[in-house]
Amino acid sequence: MNKEKTNQASANAQEDKENQNIGQENEECLTEEIDPVDHLQRLREEIEEHKSKAEDYYAQMQRLKAEFDNFRKRTQKEKEDTARYASERVIQSLLPVLDNFERAIASSRKNKDFEALSQGVEMIERMFVKVLEDEGLKIIETVGQEFDPNLHEALLKEESDQPENMILEELQKGYYLKDKVIRPSRVKVSG
Template sequence: MVQQAGETADEAAAETVEEVAGEAAAEAAAEVSAERRELEEQRKLADEHYQRYLRTQADFDNFRRRSRQEKEDFAKYASGKLIEQLLPIVDNFERAIAVSKDNSDHEALLKGVDMIFRQFDAVLAAEGLQRIESVGQPFNPEFHQAIMQVESEEHEEGTVVEEVQKGYMLKDKVLRPSMVKVSG
């Protein structure tokens, strides 16, 4: 009887071990299954992020290409607005030349050319071009290019006494310095 009780206890223990092992295996299997689902979700998420990254990279490449093209087009056609404003002046010059061939009235031709010059000057001023005032000003190497030094009793030393060629600025940048004679 003792033997039977021992066998029953052993069997019960074995069954308990098997149950515990089965439960542990089931829990481990469930845990592995949950981990696999989590891993699969993370893979899907990583793939979504990678696809989003690829789209963003493609969008950026397209943006860069468009920007470069717009910059090239801007540089190519930047002078278009100015040229469009100068075309009426060219037309007026052509009219003045055509009229002067048929007419010997030099006074009218001079008046017409002066009007065209003022029109041309107004277009350039509207674009930001301005003359550099030189005569009577102190010599400034940023705005003036001295080509000669002359003796002058009416101007103090270092003063611009004569402008040989006009200088121009475009907004705040010197395009061409004035060529001047300076008192010495």
């Protein structure tokens, strides 16, 4: 029991010492005088500093918003211009074909040489096809091919010694633009 009292007394002494240290710290804090005017001035300066930062951030946000709006408007205009003038390059490449048609017509009025006119028209057709091929146009193969409803439109069916659903005749050419069918071939198939 004596030992317990000694331990208890030792613990109480330690606690008193800690409380005394805390009390001294509190007294030191209380003895330091805080000038309310200085404290208020410091708080006002902090408020002004934060207000200035907030104004800078707001101005930066406004500039970014304006830049984004300008970017959006510029992009929209470019998109509209692209749509409006998308065919410009193709049209420019077709102008020589048009020029040759005009020359052929003018020549046919002066000369009645239909052989020369026929050759001129064939040359213009080759020129025209070349322009279209350069743009990605390809002819869909037909005669001798098996009918494919994705590529061909059967207008006629005819009995034949060919296997069923083979294309016998092309009635109108079909075309791909790059890898997309833009017009199916119209064909006659074996039945």
